[in-house]
Amino acid sequence: MATADRRPMAASPRARFVGLGAATMLLLVAAMALSLLIGPARLPAQEIWAVAMEKLGLGAASGVAPGRAAIVWELRAPRTVLAAIVGAGLGMVGAAMQSATRNPLADPHLLGVAAGAAFGANLAILHVGDAFGPATTPLFAFLGALGATLAVLAVARVTGPGTADRLILTGVAVAFVVTACANMLILFADQRSAANVVFWTLGGFGASDWSTIPVPALALALGGTWFLMKARDLNALSMGDETAATLGVPVERARLAHMVVGAFVTGVLVSVSGMIGFVGLMTPHAARMLLGGDNRLVLPASALLGALALVLADMAARTVIAPDDMPIGVVTGVVGGLFFVALLRRER
Numbered sequence: 001m002a003t004a005d006r007r008p009m010a011a012s013p014r015a016r017f018v019g020l021g022a023a024t025m026l027l028l029v030a031a032m033a034l035s036l037l038i039g040p041a042r043l044p045a046q047e048i049w050a051v052a053m054e055k056l057g058l059g060a061a062s063g064v065a066p067g068r069a070a071i072v073w074e075l076r077a078p079r080t081v082l083a084a085i086v087g088a089g090l091g092m093v094g095a096a097m098q099s100a101t102r103n104p105l106a107d108p109h110l111l112g113v114a115a116g117a118a119f120g121a122n123l124a125i126l127h128v129g130d131a132f133g134p135a136t137t138p139l140f141a142f143l144g145a146l147g148a149t150l151a152v153l154a155v156a157r158v159t160g161p162g163t164a165d166r167l168i169l170t171g172v173a174v175a176f177v178v179t180a181c182a183n184m185l186i187l188f189a190d191q192r193s194a195a196n197v198v199f200w201t202l203g204g205f206g207a208s209d210w211s212t213i214p215v216p217a218l219a220l221a222l223g224g225t226w227f228l229m230k231a232r233d234l235n236a237l238s239m240g241d242e243t244a245a246t247l248g249v250p251v252e253r254a255r256l257a258h259m260v261v262g263a264f265v266t267g268v269l270v271s272v273s274g275m276i277g278f279v280g281l282m283t284p285h286a287a288r289m290l291l292g293g294d295n296r297l298v299l300p301a302s303a304l305l306g307a308l309a310l311v312l313a314d315m316a317a318r319t320v321i322a323p324d325d326m327p328i329g330v331v332t333g334v335v336g337g338l339f340f341v342a343l344l345r346r347e348r
Contacts, residue, residue, distance in 0.1 A: 017297045020290055024304040028084065031311045035080045038315055040323035041071050048072050079205040081213055083314040084307040086273045089220045091306020093262045094280020095287065095298050096227045099234040100258040101167050104343070107280035108266040111171035112148045112178060114277065116263070117270035119182040120144020122197055126189040138215055142267030148178055149263040153256065203274035203329030205314055216272050223265035224303065230258065231295040238293060276329050278336020279306050285343065
């Protein structure tokens with residue numbers, strides 16, 4: 001009689017997704033709660049908890065001075081929420097772009113999309129003003145991101161076969177050109193505005209308030225819905241153009257649509273956060289290492305991991321040179337650069 005195989009079966013990707021999602025959500029909630037403690041003004045944890053519970057309709061913050069309550073709810077809370085939204089959006093866009101271009105190194109930063117968004121935002125902030133109301137900067141950031149995306153796709157097509165490596169190299173080249181144009185805008189601006197834009201370009205959430213939240217939250221919701229609805233198409237594109245075409249996916253049109261949606265989300269996020277690199281590169285890789293390549297799982301996992309990563313990065317940015325803020329782009333740049341080197345060694 002054959003002996004039954006008693007080896008434990010590996011958990012399915014869906015089971016791992018449930019576990020990863022639950023663990024990441026718990027860590028995200030804990031990180032967001034801890035982030036409310038960080039700031040120049042030292043506030044007791046009991047007061048912060050009381051203010052948060054009162055604002056959520058779960059209690060009363062009796063005995064907490066109005067000024068202290070304002071610090072918690074009007075300064076620290078929106079900053080933390082915005083960090084989570086931006087991180088989730090960058091993580092999801094990075095995962096989608098990596099699948100759409102079939103390139104594990106693709107992300108909004110390396111493909112020049114973020115540089116285009118920063119150029120558009122700089123143009124709006126320095127030279128356009130509020131011509132279209134509060135939507136001016138997000139609109140120009142999106143147009144800049146879209147222009148950079150179309151330039152990358154066009155240049156990659158006319159210079160030779162549209163390989164994944166060529167797309168990345170084209171993105172880097174376009175990013176250099178667009179960044180130079182953005183620097184020219186800063187050069188011709190007045191000194192005070194230029195200094196503010198330079199600090200903003202490095203990335204940060206110090207100027208955020210609750211009025212900043214709705215537009216990026218809406219962009220995340222719309223872009224996330226699109227990518228999740230098209231997850232099967234992204235799976236097909238990640239297997240190669242010929243396979244995708246065999247499966248009935250209109251390859252060029254689908255790739256363009258995903259890049260445009262990615263540019264839209266990236267443009268809106270960059271308009272409120274500045275340039276924050278490598279989140280869209282790191283978190284999709286972590287998600288795929290744990291879950292495999294199915295974008296129906298990778299996309300939401302990348303969003304959760306991106307939110308957690310950027311909340312933690314913002315906490316580090318507020319801690320390293322406290323009471324001043326370090327630009328969050330510096331933190332993500334250091335971590336992302338090390339991750340990039342490790343990734344190249346792993347792919348060797």
